[in-house]
Amino acid sequence: MERRDWSLKALRELQYIDSLDDELKASRLEAWAKAHISDSSVEKFDLTIEDLKKLSELFYKNIIFLKKFNNKTQEYLDNSSKIKQFIS
Numbered sequence: 666m667e668r669r670d671w672s673l674k675a676l677r678e679l680q681y682i683d684s685l686d687d688e689l690k691a692s693r694l695e696a697w698a699k700a701h702i703s704d705s706s707v708e709k710f711d712l713t714i715e716d717l718k719k720l721s722e723l724f725y726k727n728i729i730f731l732k733k734f735n736n737k738t739q740e741y742l743d744n745s746s747k748i749k750q751f752i753s
Contacts, residue, residue, distance in 0.1 A: 668709065669711045669712075672709075672710040672711045672712050675700075675701045675710070675720075676719060676720050676723075678697055678701075679720065679723045679724070679727070682694055682727075683726070683727065687730075687734060690727075690730070690734075691730075691731060694731060
């Protein structure tokens with residue numbers, strides 16, 4: 666039962682994180698992954714098939730989001746560097 670509660674809590678947290686603004690979402694996703702995935706296996710989630718599907722969809726949706734966010738951040742840093750060089 667404890668593992669099931671942990672799994673449901675992780676799913677609810679991921680659903681909440683998915684609704685946040687981009688910058689906050691990125692930092693919260695990192696914290697979520699460290700708390701729920703880095704030390705344990707995905708196999709430890711004790712969810713129904715429907716909940717596993719939701720978790721899977723959110724997980725992969727957020728992986729794509731993080732890749733896009735990373736690219737945007739890199740572009741911003743590149744532009745900032747160019748502006749800094751221009752001003753100097």
